[in-house]
Amino acid sequence: MRLKLLVAAFAISLVGTGARADEITHSFLACGQKTYIMGADGVPSWTYPANTRDGYVLDDGIIILTLSKSKLHSGGAVVSIAPDGKETLIWKGTQSEVNSAQPTADGSFVITEAGNNPRLLEVSVAGEVLVEFPLACQKENHHMQTRMARKLPDGTYLAPHLLNFAVFHYGRDGKVLGKLDTTVPGDPDRKIHTWPFTAIRHGDGHTLVCCTNGNRAVDFDANGKIVWTLTNDDLPGKWLQDPCGGQVLPNGNIVVTSYAGGRADRNAPKLFEVTREKQVVWKYADGQKAGIHHFQILTTNNEKLQGPALK
Template identity: 45%
Template sequence: MRQEPITHAFFAAGGATYIRSGSGQILWEFPHATRDGWVLPNGNVILALNKSAQYPGGGIAEVDKNGKVLFDWKGTQSEVNTVQDIGKGRLLCTEAGNKPRILEIDKKSGEIKHEVAIQAQTKDHHLQTRMTRKLKNGNYLVPQLLDKMVREYTPKGEIVWEAKTPNWENSAFLSWAFTAIRLDNGNTLTGCTIANLTVEFDKTGKIIWSVSNDELEGRPFNDCCGVQRLPNGNTVITAHHAQGNEVKLVEITRDKKIVWTHRDTTKPGIHHFQILDTNGKPLKGRPLK
């Protein structure tokens, strides 16, 4: 029996910010470049905003289906690099700058309710952190690019777990940690940017799975930034530097078979994303991204 091709609707953050249907139609878009974002169960979208004239230090926003900004907050340092709805009316974000930090911000008042200092280099603000996430245990998982580390911080700022990204292609700077996802089994899935590499660490920090261009036909990766683990165990990885009609998203199985790719003519690549459905059926459960 011939199997129907896989389709996915997805949200994309990057130089263009939009939701695209499984058939390729743009369903929603927002006129601001973004770093990170999530489609919430009520249909609203939360966004980490790139720096701009309106947001000179970057920012975060919640936007409804009609593009109306329901809440926003302006960063106070160099950049805002991630966002996550953590419940109880709070959004998490990170600020890059001379004092890199994790913030929990009240969506009604805009007040900072909690702050955690990040132990990161300050020579290059842009390469301090990316997709930070609050974990079920209340700690924070932080990918630190130029430090080549993924670290877990407590609410007091103590480092209780870390893993070092590997050198790749004989170059020490290529495998910057960008996305870090704590899986339900305790492993940590990490996208390693321009190494074109994605790795999975076990609880001890040992790499127990990885995938790179060398293992895939067509070498589809071009800056492995955003990553998502799907409920079926497959992994979707972005190619952030892809442009034009190049491959921008790739879905692979555990045994490294490509089962879906996405191309479009939008010039900007996809920085991060959220797969929303498979063949028209919404994904269930907490998105692992």
């Protein structure tokens, strides 16, 4: 696939166009049924002609994308795209899906594969396997095995397992070190499906988890206790519709994407930012049914975000 610069025909709109100078603006990478970089002015600057599941823009301008399965990559793939448009294959999936690829500080990539033998891998930029272990999730439903696996600063890993209703914490050897149960309190039979999709370690050992289908985001403290919850009852409308990806910003605010946000209401935001007090301070909509699977906020008020992206 070849990197494509944006053409004027790419029609998209930004909620808040014509915003006041004191309003928040963001630029961001969007991954999903459409893949693009949206400028703070509401004008996309770059597009990619494939469906993607995860993505990162690195400090040197390289873009890492996790590709959905396709005719070209039947098991999904991970690619690197240089600023000049040159594309390099990092990993070609060997099973049903590749669902995430996190660049680490060491230059490696943390990848998950779904299939008969779900596994986590850490590979070099050349595709050499550095770490590999099986994931302790259910095996019957490949698509619902896992999503955004992330390596933590201590060298361990977090992996959300959707139908296991928990975020698993793995050691480098694959040993399960602990779990964060995303079951709704008071619902032991799990009639409310709260499938964990994104798990973000932040602050003093906290973990923010976006629960798709359950339409909620929860923040666990270092002891595994839920200390903050965001639901549609906290918002101006039913904006949490399959909240897949999330990101914790340097100021502590949280951005969430609703993958199904445009299906019932085309004007519903695809992305929105809330404070810890649950005040909405920014939102984005594009008037399309196609959702944003995950994203990366790149700038705020034209200032590049510093430090690793907590997403």
